[in-house]
Amino acid sequence: MSNPAKSGIGFPTYVPQSAFGANDRIVYGHIGVGGMGSSHIVADSCAALCDVDANHLANAAKRVQGKPMLTDDYRRVLDRKDIDAVTIGTPDHWHAIMAVHACMAGKDVYSEKPVCKTIEEGLAMVNAARRYKRIMQIGAQGRSNPKVAAAANYLRNGQAGTIKKVVIWHPENLSSGSGFEAPSTPPPHMNWDMWLGPIPYRPYTAETCHFHFRWMMDSGAGFIRDRGNHAISCVMLLTGQDAWSSPVTVKATGKTNPNRIYDAPQSLNVTWKFRNPEWTLEWNQPGEANERLEGEWGATYYGTKDDLILTGGDGGADTEPKAIDYVPPAGGFKHEVEPDKVDVTEKHRRNWRKCIKTRELPVSDIGIQYKTIILPIIANIAYTVGRELTFDPKTNRFINDEEANRFLSDPYREPWSLKGY
Amino acid sequence: MNRTTLIYADYGKLADQMSGSDSVASKAAKLELEVAAHAAAAPGQNAARVQAAKALVDVAKSNRPRLVRAHALRLIGFVGGKAEAGAIAGLAKHPEIGQDAKIAIKRIQSAK
Numbered sequence: 110m111s112n113p114a115k116s117g118i119g120f121p122t123y124v125p126q127s128a129f130g131a132n133d134r135i136v137y138g139h140i141g142v143g144g145m146g147s148s149h150i151v152a153d154s155c156a157a158l159c160d161v162d163a164n165h166l167a168n169a170a171k172r173v174q175g176k177p178m179l180t181d182d183y184r185r186v187l188d189r190k191d192i193d194a195v196t197i198g199t200p201d202h203w204h205a206i207m208a209v210h211a212c213m214a215g216k217d218v219y220s221e222k223p224v225c226k227t228i229e230e231g232l233a234m235v236n237a238a239r240r241y242k243r244i245m246q247i248g249a250q251g252r253s254n255p256k257v258a259a260a261a262n263y264l265r266n267g268q269a270g271t272i273k274k275v276v277i278w279h280p281e282n283l284s285s286g287s288g289f290e291a292p293s294t295p296p297p298h299m300n301w302d303m304w305l306g307p308i309p310y311r312p313y314t315a316e317t318c319h320f321h322f323r324w325m326m327d328s329g330a331g332f333i334r335d336r337g338n339h340a341i342s343c344v345m346l347l348t349g350q351d352a353w354s355s356p357v358t359v360k361a362t363g364k365t366n367p368n369r370i371y372d373a374p375q376s377l378n379v380t381w382k383f384r385n386p387e388w389t390l391e392w393n394q395p396g397e398a399n400e401r402l403e404g405e406w407g408a409t410y411y412g413t414k415d416d417l418i419l420t421g422g423d424g425g426a427d428t429e430p431k432a433i434d435y436v437p438p439a440g441g442f443k444h445e446v447e448p449d450k451v452d453v454t455e456k457h458r459r460n461w462r463k464c465i466k467t468r469e470l471p472v473s474d475i476g477i478q479y480k481t482i483i484l485p486i487i488a489n490i491a492y493t494v495g496r497e498l499t500f501d502p503k504t505n506r507f508i509n510d511e512e513a514n515r516f517l518s519d520p521y522r523e524p525w526s527l528k529g530y
Numbered sequence: 531m532n533r534t535t536l537i538y539a540d541y542g543k544l545a546d547q548m549s550g551s552d553s554v555a556s557k558a559a560k561l562e563l564e565v566a567a568h569a570a571a572a573p574g575q576n577a578a579r580v581q582a583a584k585a586l587v588d589v590a591k592s593n594r595p596r597l598v599r600a601h602a603l604r605l606i607g608f609v610g611g612k613a614e615a616g617a618i619a620g621l622a623k624h625p626e627i628g629q630d631a632k633i634a635i636k637r638i639q640s641a642k
Contacts, residue, residue, distance in 0.1 A: 310626075367558060493568060515638075
């Protein structure tokens, strides 16, 4: 059963009371409702649920009040005039297309990390948000985390001096072990062609589908772009480099696991060298936690006067007491997070909802996150071509490497296009 | 992995290895093809690039399995030029690898 419409899952008519008008109610459509996407569901204001896995749809529908439209085609969600905003919690290769199309359809967007796969996609997302005047929050919720804010306040007010080097440590991709699963017919609850969408055909295997899509270059590209979106988003906030604009040099080496299908490098070491100001960022996968404050992943910030550790940087994070206890001076830098006593991801969503109403830029706006995601994207390109590259963020191109520039966009399988649907 | 540039015949041998039933050997061959193609496409490697492109076009047009031919087409997108875009244009209507051929042609056409 590849199409829920043909499989007994109904499409009940649902007419919400109001799109945020008199009662300020925002009506949502939720696209991609397995995994993290399921956490974004607003049970009492959901008009549509979309997923290519009918099991995900059925589970999500149980949590929603009323009878939302159920579909495996996000375009049907965007067609609904009564929906104000969408959340996107699909695998990476769908984020940009859906987000751009949602903007064209007049919807505000909360899209999960990582932002996108390619430079072309990231630019298209920024352009769509601006052109259609849409609020686009990326689910890099470290920017709504009070511990991240404390670390940012400490460093941005010069307590460690000038930051010259940041070293991120992170475990290897979850692609160890051995064995190759034989391709099979997709399960009846899965629309595999729609799951693939814009990426080239590959046969169905469970080991390359839910969650594990992350270890395939076409659909995930490893922790460097997945968790890396969180980690590097924090780095750019803490160093004040969100608007970095000078060419950056990137070098990457890694190894895949020869005994599994996955082609994203299981281990990966990357060095980015920035100019104006000069500083270095390292990604060590695997890397060693700093013994002063241990965590599964995190970063040490080395300044000219002091250093600071931030572990995590998504919904979970921790930093050292000197940063937690630090009080920014009047007129100094202060990173604000939503004050409500809710978990970090909910703070992040509330920031988005607030901005939908105020039309201000959200804390993790697509413009900021595009500049973040450039770094893991170009790291994977440097790994793939096997040479050091220099990327110019003003032209959004590599300097003097024609082949590397062919990675700037990843042409889609037909009929998919960033231009519309 | 050794990033030396392969000669024409090596691409065919690796494509055969990738076509085999030994999954570990097949994956190793796939990655070696990728490494070689990207090394050949590096700046200043025109002779190697031309050789790689010709060999990969022949793999794409062969009767090898779908995923092997699709992989060759993906790599042609990076090493190929106008000549290769023309050489694979006929594959664009192929029922299995037509989309892969179109993607490769679009990638070549995106080059400035």
